[in-house]
Amino acid sequence: MHQRTEELLKRLELKFRSLPIIPLETGNFLHILVSSARPKNILEVGTCIGYSAIWLAEAAGQHGGKVTTIEIDGNNSKIAIENFRNAKLDNITIINGDALREIPKLNEKFDFLFIDAVKKDYINYFRLMENKLAENAIIVADNAVIFKDKMVDYLEYVRKKYRSVLVPIGTGVEMTIKAKR
Template sequence: MQQSDEALRKQLAVWWAIWNKAEVVLREIEKRANSEFLPIVGPEKGQVIAETIRKAKPKRVLEVGTLIGYSAILMGKELDNDAQVITIEIHAEEAETAEENIRKADIPAKVEVITGDAIQVIPELTGCFDFVFIDAEKTEYLDYLQLVEDKLREGSIIVADNAGIFANQMKNYLDYVRTSGKYRSKYVPVGVDGIEISVKT
């Protein structure tokens, strides 16, 4: 029992070190985002997303819109070391910065940053996804979803950012997840904005 307790303490210390390193990088990105007006999800929405990830325990995550890696790190630090995050960023410079930030965060999940247009990249991806986070071109949210739809399982979760302040631009997406019968969907307000969380039925 004593050995087991010691092993548990060591494992907890490892988890804490990983979590803390990622948190330091997240705070650095938040500071940069504030000074450079970068549209990251931020800590408030981040908390909701992290909680959703913790409850769902996905093994395979797709992110559309990496920017400089904030949400990839946020999600990745909540995942087990056998989980995978594939994140797509259209701009090469931002994708490169994201890769650097993800390396610094040293999160347990495997994160692959793909540089390219998600409209072209998603059809080339193989396998299924348990969780999808969309935070890219608002008028193309429905396109992204429909491209990945055949890679979703029953119970897969789709989180769409900016469903409050950009509701008009996302109207076709929001109508689809709320009325197509393919999803159970709800809007979660966070501050002045919100996210749409949809579950594949």
Template sequence: MQIEASLFREIQDYAEINHVPIISFEGASLLVQIVSSSKPLSILEIGTAIGYSTLKFIEHMPSDANVVSIELDNERVEIAKAFIAKAGAENKVQIIAGDAGSILPQLTGPFDLVFIDAAKGQYLDYFKKIEDKLSQHSVVIADNVLFRGYVESNEAPPRRYKTIVKRLREYLSYVTDHPSFNTHLHRVGDGVAISYYRGKKSE
């Protein structure tokens, strides 16, 4: 689906003025590359924000694909819906307002691609809740996993970030060591981890 470049610029401008975090240009390029190559028919997005990455998915996914997107902030939900409507893509996405930790267990899946870009301290919890909802050869993408460089740094992070950094390290260890996933860490933007699902290992 073709989406006007001017709409993406409008969303970027809104995000900058209103201090809404959206995926970096490099991160978005990586998303587009993965969606274009893997051709997912069902996408789960954890963290809609104002719909920037949602529309990137919609622009490059197959015409018969759909997105389920979860967002905690009600104001951002309405803004995202407005931008998506402006693109004429309302029928391509279902936005669910609420806490992802509570919503994920209720979803059935299966999902061909999952994008995690919400509360950084909850990434591992989110991942564990979607593990049994993945299709064969699904891809799980997590943004901001290096969190300002603190995750890979030997220096202690500021006290207010200690828990987030600890939990992101736990997330990366989990997806890297998991026998059912092949994970690559891309040092673009604030760090993007891409975990390729190998399917359930036979007993």
């Protein structure tokens, strides 16, 4: 990772530690996944101030991949745009809007999805995305331990239909591959 990006991520961890951004180990986990699976087109639901998007985009940039990230809150989006500028990453696009309304407008296929917004809506984000995900796309859903009760329907759905495991990293992530079990 570029030293400038590493320093920026450290500054963001300190400055925004009161916000629900992913912990450092989840950032590393996402980076390892993206560096090894080499997805070309990543969608994130729930940008906040852009911390996790920077992890994703830095890894994707190594193989020419890009990230689209959706954030409903205008103030968070503004801060995220500033952080992306400071990261000097040119492979992130932010959409300021409600993912439930914005996902249906996306006319592309994605091969990696990171879900980190309203827990009870994980199932809705996923169902809207399902036919836009390529075969063997990877889906990572955050907070799958601490908020598992709020996403029971999502966890049941992906575990029944696809190959899916709970990874006890950070606050817990559910990792799914869109392939038949």
